[in-house]
Amino acid sequence: MAILEIKHVSKFFGGLAANSDVSFEMVPGMIMGLIGPNGAGKTTLFNCITGYYPPSRGEILFDGHRMNGLHPDAVCKLGMARTWQKVRPLAKMSVVDNVMVGALCRTNSLKKARDMAMEKIKVVGLENRVKVLAGSLPIGERKKLEVARVLATKPKLLLLDEVMGGLNPAESEEIIQLILDIKNLGITQMVIEHDMKAIMRISDRIVVLNSGEKLAEGNPQEIVSNKAVVDAYLGGE
Ligand SMILES: Nc1ncnc2c1ncn2[C@@H]1O[C@H](COP(=O)(O)OP(=O)(O)OP(=O)(O)O)[C@@H](O)[C@H]1O
Ligand SMILES: [Mg+2]
Incomplete structure (x- = not known):
């Protein structure tokens, strides 16, 4: 059974669709990488999942509970916790x-x-x-x-927002090891990261957001060889 189900989630700020009809699932124990260009809607999706914003449309199920409208403290008590980009x-x-x-x-x-x-x-x-x-x-x-x-x-589910951002390679390596240690503790993780080498190493699956929409989902190999992802995000990397 999925630990997290994102079902057709949209989040609008005025006329801007920061998330647009995003759907995917996570199974217990996995690491899901969440990637995409700046402004793609990654942090907004974390905010919707963890109760900081109610989604404008769609629903989020965590461990069988419907999350829409729950406050962050209630979300935390249910077993979900997030770190902040800043x-x-x-x-x-x-x-x-x-x-x-x-x-x-x-x-x-x-x-x-x-x-x-x-x-x-x-x-x-x-x-x-x-x-x-x-x-x-x-x-x-x-x-x-x-x-x-x-x-x-x-937590049963940990959401890490650019936890390697601003770190040097040695510090990033320590965080990679830490994320893998946390996985070994049985905790499910969703990880936003711009460092593609790191995300490829740690992720079981990857979701790519672009302009609020889910552009692709697959295992790391599928994602790096996906033409739409290369065109929209990976480019010269
Ligand atoms: N509270 C808000 N009010 C209005 N617009 C917002 C708000 N939060 C985010 N946005 C807009 O939503 C879009 C998605 O932003 P978001 O922070 O989710 O992107 P991101 O993928 O996390 O980007 P980055 O990689 O730069 O962190 C952006 O255009 C941003 O300006
Ligand atoms: Mg962000």
Whole structure:
């Protein structure tokens, strides 16, 4: 059974169709790559899936629940969590306190939240930075912190929006390994990324958006050899 079903989803901003009749499904455990040119509607689709915007048309089913109209906190409780393209840690709070914010979605006990946070901090490899203020972390570590915070909400489905954006090759490689580790934990992931080499390595399937519409869907090999995708997006890459 699909863990996520996107059915004919459209999102309009005035006359602009940021998403237009987009449909696809995800099965549990998979990594879905979501790619396309700037402005293609990738982040908007994340916003519709996670309850930040209600879709204008269509419906989204997560784990059998209809998501339309649910608020982000209810979405998170159901087991879906996302990171943001622009990382926004709570700058004046420590690394562990930032991650505890995620864990407090599952427990009212500060002790349990701290334990859960420490576990996720280890998963992302920030155990040497636990007491550091989040605002003082370099970008690579902020991205990891963001991942730790969403992992602490105990998601079944994780949506990562350009989690490698702005990173150097060594930092990107660490994030690739982290995404594969998360897959091994059994967590399903949808990953927006412009780095095609990375997306090819991690994705089981890829959906390509272009001008709000789904241009193509397939496994990585099918996507790189799809003429419409090459013409619209990959070009010289
Ligand atoms: N809240 C909003 N109000 C009006 N227009 C919006 C809003 N959010 C997004 N858009 C528009 O919707 C379109 C899709 O934007 P979106 O951010 O989803 O693209 P994207 O694929 O994530 O692009 P990028 O790769 O640059 O992050 C763009 O034309 C954008 O300007
Ligand atoms: Mg975006």
